[in-house]
Amino acid sequence: MSNAICQASELLPLLGGATNATAAATYICDRFTTVAYAVDNTYLLFSAYLVFAMQLGFAMLCAGSVRAKNTMNIMLTNVLDAAAGGLSYYLFGYAFAFGGPSNGFIGRHSFALHNFPSASFDFSFFLYQWAFAIAAAGITSGSIAERTQFVAYLIYSSFLTGFVYPVVSHWFWSADGWASPTRTTGKLLFGSGVIDFAGSGVVHMVGGVAGLWGALIEGPRIGRFDRSGRSVVLRGHSASLVVLGTFLLWFGWYGFNPGSFLTILKAYGSPGGYYGQWSGIGRTAVTTTLAGSTAALTTLFSKRLLVGHWNVTDVCNGLLGGFAAITSGCSVVEPWAAIVCGFVASWVLIGLNKLAEKVHYDDPLEAAQLHAGCGAWGLIFTGLFATKHFVEEVYGSDRPYGLFMGGGGKLLAAQLIQILVVFGWVTFTMGSLFLGLQKIQLLRISSNDEMAGMDLTRHGGFAYLYNDEDDPSQKPGSFMMRRVEPSGGSTPSPTPY
Amino acid sequence: MSNAICQASELLPLLGGATNATAAATYICDRFTTVAYAVDNTYLLFSAYLVFAMQLGFAMLCAGSVRAKNTMNIMLTNVLDAAAGGLSYYLFGYAFAFGGPSNGFIGRHSFALHNFPSASFDFSFFLYQWAFAIAAAGITSGSIAERTQFVAYLIYSSFLTGFVYPVVSHWFWSADGWASPTRTTGKLLFGSGVIDFAGSGVVHMVGGVAGLWGALIEGPRIGRFDRSGRSVVLRGHSASLVVLGTFLLWFGWYGFNPGSFLTILKAYGSPGGYYGQWSGIGRTAVTTTLAGSTAALTTLFSKRLLVGHWNVTDVCNGLLGGFAAITSGCSVVEPWAAIVCGFVASWVLIGLNKLAEKVHYDDPLEAAQLHAGCGAWGLIFTGLFATKHFVEEVYGSDRPYGLFMGGGGKLLAAQLIQILVVFGWVTFTMGSLFLGLQKIQLLRISSNDEMAGMDLTRHGGFAYLYNDEDDPSQKPGSFMMRRVEPSGGSTPSPTPY
């Protein structure tokens, strides 16, 4: 995993005068190698912690975006995405993804971290990849929120983290993957391989397409479209939690995108110069920031024009749309291009939301539109704007690069292939799974449960209790009672806020 | 603190023939040493920041777990744990813990960071240890929540952070401590010393046992057990805050456990290999993740069976139980053993909660059960499962290791000794303190205050104000009024669960 920052054979001639020049060169180089491992692992570990913080962001974003009566439910699924994902990724997910040597389709070594670490992969890499895997599962849980049985969550989440996602990451990120740009065994796809640097396709499209099928198969929440088919907004219960979650995701994205370099100690060009992977990493953080910021501002003004008022939750979604899009090309585009990326991402999201409304598709967190839609745009964007110079630095020389930058259409073709295969694979696996769950009545909750809220019927009670009562057994019928009465939807609601 | 990564005396003979070889060798090695200090301090500082983030996690977890009427109170104590702890640990806590050279019982140098830094300890180490000290105080505040006078908090918190905890950490972690595995002055306890790597005993048991005595001496909250002695759940007011706090603790635990290595730039075996302390650190993060995840899943299913519904706050507590348990052995056990650790921890917590109910022990955050109970299990677990190989890497060769791994019973004996002395010492010091406070009527609040809530009577008002009123002088008597009326406890309770 670490770079060969110091070659004894290079140092050797320079030490000509020493008695034992070979030994001296080796001695010095070994120390540099140790330093490089320590620095790179430090970098990767803290990046992994940041990516983990995104799980907290998802939990808060989801909690704030659903109605109060389903808060306990959605938060539990988020905790379990991380926990169940921890076990399933340890037991087999990692092996499917990176257990080389293997074929181009699926890995097959290192189950339960057998014979680990190796010269290629260390524990920090496992931790980093686990944090990515649970992010994919977190995305999906947003699409099917507020109407899905808890057991269905457990099943799809383990399946997604343990099998569907690892296979996709094997294709595009492992050295054996058939479409990987770092492939060592065989020809690169279109002489290029797919450049999905931090996973617009591998993570965001996988999570989003899985959510799309789940939500389509379940159908919209009760009340989401009224009798005449008009869309009714079912507002989340806390904008504060949405903003908290969004900022935490932003924070974590600095681990997600720049962290995907995996190592930092590597000079580009001549050694000793100021320019190296650290610059590339910094630039990646900058492109990420600019794409998200542009998307947020674009959403702000366009929503103002379209809807007539400012809306912070829309701005948050726009921001995340920009991040999801730049995730693919973050390391290989110029900062100005990131602005283009974010601008378009915001319109992609707005357009898909219109479309979703038209076809009566209900996604409480807009997860399919945001992660699958903007993720797909991000892959195309990379095929258009990837810069020669940066592609060379990150992946090696003599490769196709962005169409608009003069690099021809090969990279774009590879990116389009990725969109198709990711969509196909996730549709095939997760679509079947959700259909099967529905057939055996394990997918959607009963309409009574849905009206009453899952917290009350399945999770032992409401998430909030702002009035302080020590003895809950007395005097039903006051305002709190009415508030969460199982027939809730039809009850007049007396609390004005 | 940093490792001698490069020895001029080793390099010198290799450069023998060069002009001024001695100077050259020294020159080169000095630069390596500088790099090592920078890398190790960077690693330790960011780990310390993560551990500090746990204080935020505690604050949110505590706030969400108490009733709304005591939120201001509990959050203030959490802020002050950190603030008062900062001063008392600076003034004498650190000196008691690490102020060597000293005897085996207590340190006695570096008060107020006098003559600091030294070749052994730098400021980053102080900061890291401070973050640990305030964590111990944070644990205790959970046990005695909702019924303790604010002044009592200030007193016990300064005493715990400034004296009780530092002494314990001196015993097990300083180079002079009588039971430390890194002891340099005298024989190791049972030829082994206690392996409490990141503090299941030193931090969690200390905080938990202190809380146990506080809560026992105060007695349960009013209404926690009804007239016929049945347990009544007094639900916290916000599950969102509980989940937020739990995830932040998880995030911070990546500083707590892997950070306890203190340095990262150290090759195991000869320099230049891929395997080194960075691998150990990554593995520690993985064992931590797996133990917590397993405990969360075990709690999820067993509570479902026992209680009949899914419960996110129980899952959160289970997760934290797994973390508290693995904290002792995180660096010296295999990942699969961490799964065993988490599985048992979850049952330890469930069992202790049953026991607590039976003996009418009331602990609003289950802190004593979770941190003391699972912490003690964690120490035993280390005595059973510590691996020879890892113990050698972390602590040095030729030592006893885990009983089940074929290492004999000496380590287990040392671990049992730790459980006994930690329990005894904390009981002796904190038990007396809480008893004394109770004698002079400084411990428990009046029952009127307790019914009304401390926020209203002592902290200037209620924590939340979701209705927006610009003119507080008009229209008394609305439902909000009833909600926080000082006679609150007697108000009929309308909540249906």
Add this chain to the structure above:
Amino acid sequence: SQIIMPCSTTELATFLGSNTTAAAVYICSRFTAATTQLAATTYAVDSTFLLFSAYLVFSMQVGFAMLCAGSVRAKNTMNIMLTNVLDAATGALFYYLFGFAFSFAGTHPFIGFGHRYFGLRQFPDDSFDFPFFLYQWSFAIAAAGIASGSIAERTQFVAYLIYSSFLTGFVYPVVARWFWSPHGWASAGSAGSERLLFGSGVIDFAGSGVVHMVGGIAGLWGALIEGPRIGRFDHEGRSVVLRGHSASLVVLGTFLLWFGWYGFNPGSFTRILVPYGNGQGDFYGQWSAVGRTAVTTTLAGCTGALTTLFGKRVLSGHWNVMDVCNGLLAGFAAITSGCSVVEPWAAILCGFMAAWVLIGCNKLAIRFKYDDPLEAAQLHGGCGAWGVLFTALFASEKYINEIYPGRPGRPFGLFVGGGGRLLAAHIVQILAVTGWVSLTMGPLFLTLHKLRLLRISPDDEMAGMDLTRHGGFAYAYHDDEDSNKRFRIQMDNMDKSGSAPPGFD
């Protein structure tokens, strides 16, 4: 340029003794490869340190958002949170387009210009790299975040967008130029042999003046020109507390700011792999100074919190977590200037005084009927100014020479025997910052006011901006399924304005 050169012929020659230059050249040439690898290592370590510090500083924006949200009334929560998100987003674009160049391009002592750096053109170079840009951006948005607190709950959204872009894109970068660019007229680390202000320059290490005073004074003028919120002072002119809607969010925000401050202050070193002395493998180096800075920061904040706790208990009769949070932040804002150059014990003094400065400024604000929902002007402007003075009084000679090497005999803290010249420079800073921000942001707010773009209408203010401008209320703890009912409820909410039970203040 800022990198240590691991093998320098001259350096090597100095310890090899006289007439050994040839030997030094020889040895150095033998180790070219090792040297360049060490350079790469140094860049990588320093960039890792700086990047993660920048991420921490960014997390302060979460802290600001939560602190602001909790400190305003529920009816304006959506509004204030949106401004916080946009501080970061607009800040990113404007700082990218020209803010960074104004701060760090060219050699003019007052403002940066030229071809470089606008839109990050010809970037990076051997002076500045992307991690540095990211770090500086996170500082710029912090300044804008401070000001948004002062004018909360009564400012038009468009006004936020305008002032925030102007502050992040121009006002703040110019100030940063003066004190932090090597070419700035008052910089302490001036390039080459340029003359330093009072032979010293201003030591505003992490920005008590550059960030906190700029944000605080901008907020001061905004809040003064707008006037207090409706109901903040009653008919007889008595102060009425308009409590924020969630103490939990306030505490969350405060802790996140504390967390982020570990990026703000220790991160301001921007590099950690710097040996002090001659690089002889000593345990003491910039990493120790970075750690010490984290310790002084912690101690100042802790002391500020405890002082406020007891001070307020004596003054107002009850414990108050919101006040303690503000006291904590006051200590941080004050120590930010001197964090790297004072002893830990001095940080305790700093925090102690900061708490009283804040209490005093708040009393003063009430007397002058100045309304600042987050006490931002008092806290960041007032305690920031105290911090700048504090540095001039307690800065230690040893630490200054370690951090700003190459100019022996420079002035240091007055109370530790360093004479008054540093103090003079710092007073100049306070005046210059106050003057510049007043001259730029004051007219901006006045113009907005004249154009009726600043303050919202009284109706909007009573109803809350969330309802009138942001599409609805931030919270919906009841679950209503249809929009008609929600509309009625919102109306209901408006009707009820003006009623609350006593006992909430």
